[in-house]
Every structure is written in structure tokens, then in C-alpha cells.
Amino acid sequence: MEERVPVLRTQHLGIAFGGLHAVEDFNIEIYKGELVGLIGPNGAGKTTVFNLLTGVYKPTEGTFYLNNELLNGKKTHQIVEAGIARTFQNIRLFGNMKVIDNVKTAFSKDIKYGLCSALFRSKAYWKTEREIHERAMELLKIFHLEEKADYLASSLPYGEQRKLEIARALATDMKLLLLDEPAAGMNPTETAELLECIKVIREQFGIAILLIEHDMSLVMNVCEKIQVINFGKTIAAGLPDEIVNNPEVIEAYLGR
Amino acid sequence: MKTNKTAIRYAINTIALVILMIITFVIGGVDNNTIKLKIVPSVWQCCYLIIMAASLNLVLGFLGQLSLGHCGFMAVGAYTAALVSLAFQRAGVYDEKKGAAFMLVMIVSILAAGILSAVLGLLVGIPALRLKGDYLAIITLGFGMIIVNLINNIPFCGQQGLSQGTASSALYANGLGFSNDEKKGYMYVAVLAVILCMALMFMFVRSKFGRIICAIRDNEIAASASGIDVSYYKVLTFVFSAFFAGIAGALYSCCNAALATTSFAFTNGSILNSVFIVVMVVVGGMGSLTGSIVAAIGMFLLNYAIKNGTWVAALPGFLQNVFTYPMLVYSIALIIVIMFRPHGILGTSEFALCDIPKWPRMVASHFHKSDKEAEG
Amino acid sequence: MSTFIQFIITGLRLGSVYALIALGYTMVYGIIKLINFAHGDFIMVGGYTLYFVIPIMMALGLPGWTAVIFAIVVCACVGMLVELLAYRPVRKRGTNLTALITAIAMSFVLENLAQAIPAIGPDPRIPYILFSKTFSIGGVSISEATIITVVVSAMIMIVLYLFTQKTRIGRAMRCVAEDKEAAIVMGINVNRIIITTFAIGAGLAAVASLMYISQYPKVITTMGATLGIYAFVAAVLGGIGSLPGAVLGGLIIGIVQSGANTYISSSMSDTFVYLILIIVLLIKPAGILGKNVGEKV
Numbered sequence: 001m002e003e004r005v006p007v008l009r010t011q012h013l014g015i016a017f018g019g020l021h022a023v024e025d026f027n028i029e030i031y032k033g034e035l036v037g038l039i040g041p042n043g044a045g046k047t048t049v050f051n052l053l054t055g056v057y058k059p060t061e062g063t064f065y066l067n068n069e070l071l072n073g074k075k076t077h078q079i080v081e082a083g084i085a086r087t088f089q090n091i092r093l094f095g096n097m098k099v100i101d102n103v104k105t106a107f108s109k110d111i112k113y114g115l116c117s118a119l120f121r122s123k124a125y126w127k128t129e130r131e132i133h134e135r136a137m138e139l140l141k142i143f144h145l146e147e148k149a150d151y152l153a154s155s156l157p158y159g160e161q162r163k164l165e166i167a168r169a170l171a172t173d174m175k176l177l178l179l180d181e182p183a184a185g186m187n188p189t190e191t192a193e194l195l196e197c198i199k200v201i202r203e204q205f206g207i208a209i210l211l212i213e214h215d216m217s218l219v220m221n222v223c224e225k226i227q228v229i230n231f232g233k234t235i236a237a238g239l240p241d242e243i244v245n246n247p248e249v250i251e252a253y254l255g256r
Numbered sequence: 257m258k259t260n261k262t263a264i265r266y267a268i269n270t271i272a273l274v275i276l277m278i279i280t281f282v283i284g285g286v287d288n289n290t291i292k293l294k295i296v297p298s299v300w301q302c303c304y305l306i307i308m309a310a311s312l313n314l315v316l317g318f319l320g321q322l323s324l325g326h327c328g329f330m331a332v333g334a335y336t337a338a339l340v341s342l343a344f345q346r347a348g349v350y351d352e353k354k355g356a357a358f359m360l361v362m363i364v365s366i367l368a369a370g371i372l373s374a375v376l377g378l379l380v381g382i383p384a385l386r387l388k389g390d391y392l393a394i395i396t397l398g399f400g401m402i403i404v405n406l407i408n409n410i411p412f413c414g415q416q417g418l419s420q421g422t423a424s425s426a427l428y429a430n431g432l433g434f435s436n437d438e439k440k441g442y443m444y445v446a447v448l449a450v451i452l453c454m455a456l457m458f459m460f461v462r463s464k465f466g467r468i469i470c471a472i473r474d475n476e477i478a479a480s481a482s483g484i485d486v487s488y489y490k491v492l493t494f495v496f497s498a499f500f501a502g503i504a505g506a507l508y509s510c511c512n513a514a515l516a517t518t519s520f521a522f523t524n525g526s527i528l529n530s531v532f533i534v535v536m537v538v539v540g541g542m543g544s545l546t547g548s549i550v551a552a553i554g555m556f557l558l559n560y561a562i563k564n565g566t567w568v569a570a571l572p573g574f575l576q577n578v579f580t581y582p583m584l585v586y587s588i589a590l591i592i593v594i595m596f597r598p599h600g601i602l603g604t605s606e607f608a609l610c611d612i613p614k615w616p617r618m619v620a621s622h623f624h625k626s627d628k629e630a631e632g
Numbered sequence: 633m634s635t636f637i638q639f640i641i642t643g644l645r646l647g648s649v650y651a652l653i654a655l656g657y658t659m660v661y662g663i664i665k666l667i668n669f670a671h672g673d674f675i676m677v678g679g680y681t682l683y684f685v686i687p688i689m690m691a692l693g694l695p696g697w698t699a700v701i702f703a704i705v706v707c708a709c710v711g712m713l714v715e716l717l718a719y720r721p722v723r724k725r726g727t728n729l730t731a732l733i734t735a736i737a738m739s740f741v742l743e744n745l746a747q748a749i750p751a752i753g754p755d756p757r758i759p760y761i762l763f764s765k766t767f768s769i770g771g772v773s774i775s776e777a778t779i780i781t782v783v784v785s786a787m788i789m790i791v792l793y794l795f796t797q798k799t800r801i802g803r804a805m806r807c808v809a810e811d812k813e814a815a816i817v818m819g820i821n822v823n824r825i826i827i828t829t830f831a832i833g834a835g836l837a838a839v840a841s842l843m844y845i846s847q848y849p850k851v852i853t854t855m856g857a858t859l860g861i862y863a864f865v866a867a868v869l870g871g872i873g874s875l876p877g878a879v880l881g882g883l884i885i886g887i888v889q890s891g892a893n894t895y896i897s898s899s900m901s902d903t904f905v906y907l908i909l910i911i912v913l914l915i916k917p918a919g920i921l922g923k924n925v926g927e928k929v
Contacts, residue, residue: 054481056477075480075485076480076481077480077483077484077485077486080480080481080482080483081483085481085482085483086481088477088478088481092475092477092478092481093474093475093478094470094471094474094475094478094479095474095475096470096473096474096543096604097467097470097471097474101467101470102471104464104467105467105468105471105479105482105484106482106483108464108467108468108482108483108484109483111464113463113464115460115465115492118459118460118463118464118465119456119459119460119463120459121459125463129463168478168482169481169482171482172482172483320729322729322732322733324736383910383914384910386914386917387913387917389728389729389732390661390665390666390667390728390732390872391868391913391917393667393732394667394864394865394868394909394913395909395910395913397861398865398906398909398910399906399910401861401902401903401906402902402903402906402907402910405899405900405902405903405906406903408899409897409899409900409903531736531737531740534733534736535737538730538733573750574748574749574750577747577748577749577750578745578748580747580748581744581747581748581754583740583743583744584740584741584744584745584747584748586740587737587738587740587741587744588737588741590733590734590737591718591722591734591737591738591741594722594726594730594733594734594737595718595721595722595725598722598725598726598727598730
């Protein structure tokens with residue numbers, strides 16, 4: 001029997017800014033195809049966890065592994081190459097670039113041609129560019145953005161910008177996707193659409209997803225597992241039903 | 257379908273460039289004093305201004321980082337080309353400025369200028385590009401000043417070296433410093449250099465490199481979260497841009513009989529300073545190489561008109577004074593452009609020869625749109 | 633030994649002038665996060681005002697230094713005009729990068745405009761020399777100007793520090809520097825604070841130009857560019873945005889420059905100034921006393 005290796009495994013991960021422990025003793029295991037929710041009140045340290053996992057901050061304690069590969073202390077782009085991609089709470093697109101170029105940029109690590117090929121337009125250049133174009137269009141199709149491929153990213157409406165950001169993250173060909181409040185600022189219809197999208201990409205790409213979300217109904221609907229943090233500490237982890245009835249979680253959200 | 261279009265575009269551009277080269281050869285062959293004394297030196301100046309503007313645009317417009325020491329690289333290029341050519345002359349590779357041997361020396365000098373500039377760009381870029389925004393502007397300003405200051409203090413190329421005394425006449429008599437006749441004869445070299453440099457820069461920005469550096473400009477954090485090694489590409493672009501600044505410097509030393517470091521300072525009386533280059537880039541459009549070409553030629557013509565035009569003398573006293581110091585005009589123009597079009601006149605859009613038939617429609621749709629906005 | 637003391641004294645004097653100018657850079661940067669390249673040219677404006685007004689004051693029977701009051705007023709007006717006409721409109725629409733380019737352009741506008749004005753022109757002018765007495769103590773000569781420069785600069789710095797700490801406007805300035813949005817919510821008129829800052833910074837530049845020309849009696853339109861760049865290096869070195877940092881940076885640059893002039897070669901002193909700047913920026917990007925603020929993800 002083959003032992004299952006978790007896509008993401010963290011051990012006692014934590015970070016302290018001066019004396020303040022923004023996150024401490026964060027342990028999680030995510031397996032292939034799983035969708036895990038990370039919830040907690042404002043300022044609980046959810047985004048900090050993402051920043052730790054993507055190398056924006058260096059963890060001051062603990063370790064984290066992607067498919068058993070130690071990623072501590074790696075730079076952001078190295079972590080992306082290893083296979084963790086993310087979206088941002090406040091959308092960060094390449095606003096002055098075309099929609100399709102946003103996606104193509106994220107394919108960069110797959111583009112092997114060098115400076116000389118680019119400058120003198122070698123065969124490799126044309127071939128790779130054609131392939132990348134097709135792959136980018138395919139990806140945009142999943143999000144129904146193919147008709148807007150030549151629009152400027154900043155001209156898209158809010159909901160589509162969110163989608164484009166996810167499409168761009170998917171282009172990095174990752175094993176673990178971190179979504180930071182993807183439904184923030186969306187109306188119910190847009191949220192429902194987004195849910196569909198998340199389900200589709202999970203089936204199509206077979207990846208693991210870690211999701212930060214405030215919208216409890218969304219989290220309860222789609223996540224298999226939920227982890228709750230408050231003041232940087234994990235206060236509960238388990239199945240959605242267990243979490244809803246956990247007194248500590250209720251207290252954290254509603255107060256005493 | 258798509259590849260077909262690309263092929264047509266390439267064909268049109270190639271034909272246009274070939275026509276340009278033929279015109280250059282024809283002008284270079286005509287014996288006429290107006291051409292020799294006015295047009296040819298202007299073409300040379302335009303050539304190095306275009307390369308300077310476009311190369312700074314890579315850093316300022318595409319990468320989104322303000323470098324104020326760009327003329328420092330040009331200075332390095334100019335001095336390198338001059339010294340290399342003089343060294344070959346002293347070694348007896350060529351006697352007079354014609355023939356295959358001199359041609360070869362010229363090519364080697366120009367390439368050497370580019371390469372040494374690029375090396376310096378690497379040395380400056382690695383530490384400097386760790387900083388961003390205002391701090392990067394300051395540190396590149398500092399490096400630019402240091403480069404100029406060092407050149408001043410190197411005995412064989414400093415203020416007492418190439419700009420005055422024997423070495424200066426040596427550059428003119430034996431090195432790359434061309435007389436008007438030679439400038440006319442070798443004008444095609446300058447034009448060819450511009451075409452090649454611009455082609456390389458276009459290829460650069462129309463490849464993954466261009467996409468990546470624009471992404472870094474738009475959002476550095478998102479770029480690194482898309483798997484891009486931000487500092488690597490920043491330094492690469494900086495070095496690439498310094499290479500072309502060096503080549504521009506080499507062209508400069510070709511068409512000037514003497515070199516002085518004051519020509520490459522951050523600010524000086526003439527138009528050749530780091531700020532004027534910034535003006536050209538911003539006016540043409542940050543992120544538009546064709547814009548840089550147009551702006552470089554346009555600003556050069558404006559400057560030429562101000563410097564040599566008889567209309568200036570017809571103005572009232574104070575205005576005449578204003579035009580004696582044209583940087584005043586350019587600076588005000590720069591501020592006005594920035595106020596109304598923060599990304600420059602062309603913004604990030606390029607224009608292509610094959611798009612010219614579409615222009616009337618584009619202009620019409622633009623006005624149509626503004627009408628709509630006015631109604632709404 | 634006397635060379636050493638002489639070099640320290642020269643350094644202190646130069647440094648005090650740089651510190652006064654650097655304060656202007658730092659105050660503006662602290663508030664609108666813009667390097668005001670035109671600040672150096674305020675010195676030039678002050679210099680020419682002094683050149684024209686000192687003889688008038690003397691003719692009226694007043695001491696020559698009273699002209700500095702006019703210089704302060706003129707500089708403050710120019711500072712406010714620059715903010716109103718160029719920086720404010722650009723700030724509304726553009727990015728940090730375009731604001732920075734505007735500032736550089738503004739510096740060129742002032743410099744070349746001065747050259748275009750017939751009464752000023754490109755040739756250097758020699759102003760009336762103030763404070764020309766010199767004392768000699770044990771082989772070291774100290775001019776009256778040196779003493780006045782150091783003492784007045786120190787006093788101004790202390791007053792400015794108290795001003796930002798204790799007065800209502802000073803507190804409002806610090807508040808705007810900390811968080812502009814919050815300041816608006818607190819009912820602070822941000823635009824008025826910004827313009828006040830420009831006026832104060834330009835006024836300091838006028839005082840600095842009095843100190844400077846009493847030592848180097850030459851007024852020229854490009855004097856601001858060179859002086860300004862040194863002062864601005866000083867501000868960055870000390871940590872731009874920090875008042876004590878500007879003073880510290882100014883003194884360091886002054887002493888380094890005078891040291892390089894005394895012991896190495898005056899033509900290399902620029903290289904040393906920039907080298908120090910580069911080293912400090914690379915080791916501590918925010919400057920010696922500056923706070924490093926990263927971008928929030």
C-alpha cells in the first residue's frame with residue numbers, strides 16, 4: 001500500500017514580529033484534491049499564514065513541506081516554481097497589460113528560450129510562443145474570459161478581475177493553490193459563479209486548495225476540512241459540522 | 257491567419273527599413289553643402305538621441321524604474337569607443353579613416369563601447385536595483401556622478417586628456433572623431449546602428465522578457481507570486497539598456513571631435529544630459545519604443561529650430577532669453593505633458609506602419625468616445 | 633594638528649549649511665513622499681534676493697543681514713507657488729514616479745527661468761560680503777561667518793524640532809506624515825499643511841543661502857543644483873523623513889567633503905560623497921535614522 005504524501009505539511013509554523021506572535025504553532029496537512037478552509041476573525045493571522053507559505057515573510061519558527069520538499073527560507077519565485085501559487089486579498093493584476101498577457105506572464109517558468117532566441121526570433125521562440133498562447137487561451141476559456149483576451153486587465157469588472165487572478169495563479173502549474181478571500185466584494189450571483197469555477201478547477205487540475213474566506217456559507221458549502229485560527233493560534237480543526245458546533249469557535253466569532 | 261498577419265507585418269517593416277537605408281545611401285552620396293553641414297550632423301545626433309531615449313525607456317517605461325544616471329553609461333561608451341579606436345590607430349591597424357581595416361576598427365570600437373557599458377551596468381545594477389522608486393533614482397544619480405567623476409580623474413581620459421590638448425586633436429585626426437565629409441560618408445553606419453538597436457529592443461519587449469518586465473512594473477509582488485525572479489530580470493533589463501546607452505555613446509564620439517565629461521552630467525547647459533533623456537522618454541510615452549523614436553526626433557528638431565531659427569531673433573527680449581535656455585521650454589513641456597497624460601503622449605501604445613490605414617477610424621472612434629463621455 | 637582642527641571646523645560649517653537645506657528636503661518628503669528636486673533651486677532664489685536686497689538694506693542704514701527676511705519671504709512664496717502650480721495637480725492624477733519627474737523638471741524650470749531673466753543672467757554675481765572678520769586662535773583661523781553659521785543653524789534646528797513637537801501645526805504635520813487619510817478624517821486641512829511645509833522648507837533654504845554666500849561670495853543660477861544635490865544626499869543619508877537624521881547627514885557630508893578636500897583631492901570629493909551615500913543605502917536602505925516601511929501584502 002502506497003503511503004499518501006500530503007501536498008502541504010506544516011510543522012509548528014510561526015512568525016514573530018518583534019515580540020508579537022502573529023502566527024504560532026500552525027499545523028496543517030492538505031492532501032491532493034482536498035479543499036480546506038482557513039477561517040478566523042479579522043486580524044487572526046490568516047493572510048500572514050499565506051505570506052509565510054509563499055515566502056513573503058520568512059518563518060521564525062517551524063517548517064513547511066510541499067510533497068516532502070522543505071521550502072523554508074526559499075524566495076517567493078522559488079516557492080512558486082516548487083508549486084504553490086496564490087491570489088491576493090486586494091487584487092493584484094498587471095493592470096496595464098492585456099488579459100492574455102497576464103496569464104502568459106505566469107507561464108514564464110515554462111518558457112525555456114533564452115535572450116538570444118528572443119532577440120533573433122529563433123524557431124524555439126515561435127514554437128514556444130504559439131504553445132503558450134494556446135495554453136493561455138484554454139485557461140481563459142475555463143473562466144469565460146476568452147473573448148476579453150485583448151482587453152486591458154484593469155478594464156475588467158471586479159468579478160472578472162478576481163477570476164483572472166485565479167487563472168493567472170493556475171498558469172504557474174502549481175500543486176497547491178492559496179485563495180485569499182476570493183469572494184470578497186462579490187454579489188451572491190458572482191459568488192455562486194465563483195463556486196462553480198472553484199469546483200471545476202479542482203476536478204480538472206486535481207490540485208489541493210487552501211481557501212481563506214469570511215463568507216461562512218461558502219466555506220461550509222465547499223470545504224471538506226476547516227481550520228479556525230484566532231490571535232495566531234489554531235483553535236479548532238476538523239469537518240464543517242464539528243466546527244459549526246465548536247464552542248470555542250462560536251466564542252471567537254460572537255464573543256462571550 | 258494570425259501567423260500570416262505577422263509575416264505581412266515583418267515584410268512591411270523590412271521593406272520600409274530597406275527604403276530608409278537606400279535613402280541614407282543616396283543622401284550620403286550627394287555632394288551638397290546644405291546636406292553636408294546641416295542634415296548629416298543632424299542625422300548623427302538624432303541617431304544617438306533615439307538610441308538613448310529608447311534604451312532609457314526600457315528601464316523607465318517598461319520596467320518602471322527611474323534611473324537618473326543613464327548618461328553615465330553613455331559617457332563610458334563614448335570614452336571606450338574613442339580610446340579603443342585610438343589604440344588601434346597607434347598600433348598601426350589603420351592609417352586613414354577609410355577602407356576595410358577602419359570599418360572593422362569602427363565596428364569593434366562600437367561593440368566594445370556597448371559591452372563595457374553593459375559590464376558597468378551589471379556592476380551598478382546589482383546593488384542599485386535592490387532599491388526602489390525614489391531611492392533608486394538617487395542611487396543611480398550617485399553612480400552616474402561617480403562614473404563621470406572617475407573618468408575626469410583617470411589621467412589618460414580626463415578633462416586634461418581627450419577634451420583638450422594633444423589627445424583631443426588625436427581623436428579628431430586619427431580616431432573616431434569624424435570630419436563633416438567623413439560623417440556624410442559613414443552616415444549609413446549610424447542609421448544602420450539605430451535600425452539594429454531598435455530591432456533588438458523591439459524583439460526584447462515583444463517576447464517573454466517584455467511581458468515579464470511590464471509585469472514587474474505593474475505589480476512587483478504579484479510578479480514574484482507568478483514565479484518571476486524579480487531582481488534577476490531587473491538587473492538583466494538594466495544591463496541590456498546600458499549596452500545600448502554605450503552604443504549611443506560610441507556614436508556620439510564618432511560625430512564629435514572632442515570629448516568632455518561635462519557633456520554627460522546630470523544637468524548641464526546643452527541638451528545632452530540625463531534629464532533631457534528623461535524628457536524624451538516621458539514625452540514620447542513611458543512604455544512605447546516608437547514613441548521614443550518620434551520624441552527623440554521631434555525634440556531634436558525643436559531644439560534645432562530654437563538654436564538656429566531666425567524666428568527666435570524676431571521675438572521680444574524676454575522670450576528671446578527664454579529660448580536661449582531651451583531646457584526651460586522642455587521642462588515646462590514635460591510638466592504639462594505629465595499633468596494631462598501621466599504616461600506620455602503615446603502612453604504604452606506603439607504604432608506600426610501597417611496600422612496607418614486604420615488611423616482615420618481610430619481617431620474617429622476616439623472622438624466618438626469622448627462625445628459619449630461628454631453626453632454621459 | 634591645526635590642519636585637522638581646520639578641516640573639522642570647515643566640515644562643521646559646510647555641514648550646518650547642508651543640514652539646513654536637508655531639513656527642507658526631509659520635511660517635504662515626510663509629508664508627501666516626494667523628493668523635491670526644486671528645493672536646491674530655492675537656495676538660488678534666496679541667493680539672488682540677498683544679492684539685490686543687501687545693498688538696499690545697507691543704504692537704509694540697517695545691517696546687511698536683515699535682507700534675509702526678504703529672502704525668506706520670497707523663497708516661501710516660490711515654494712508655495714511650485715506646490716500649487718505643479719506638484720498638486722500632478723499628485724492628483726499621477727503616480728510617485730510622475731511626481732518625481734515633475735520635481736526634476738521643476739528644478740530645471742527655476743534654474744533656466746532665472747537665467748532667462750535679464751537682471752540675473754547666466755554670469756555669476758558677487759554679493760556684498762557679510763561677516764568678514766576672522767579670528768585666529770593658535771594657528772587655527774575661524775571666521776565670524778563660521779561661528780554665526782554653526783550657532784544660527786543649531787538654533788534653527790532646535791526651534792524647528794520644538795515646533796514640530798509642541799505646536800498645533802507641527803503636530804498636524806507629523807500626523808499628515810504618518811497617515812494622510814487618517815489626518816483628513818481628523819479634520820486636518822491636509823493641503824494647507826503641505827503648503828505650510830513647503831513655505832517653511834523654502835524659508836530654511838533662504839537662511840542657508842545667507843550662510844553660504846557669506847562664506848563663498850558668489851551667486852550663480854546653477855548654485856542650487858550642486859548644493860541641493862549634496863544636501864539631498866545628506867537627507868537620504870540621515871534617513872529621509874527624520875529631522876535629526878537630516879542634521880546628522882548634513883554634518884557627515886560636510887565633514888567628509890572637507891576631509892576629502894584637505895587630505896585627498898578636491899576633484900575626488902564628489903566621488904566620496906556619493907560612495908558614502910551608496911554604501912549607506914545598501915546597508916540600511918532607509919538611511920541612518922530612517923524607518924524602513926515595507927509594502928503591505
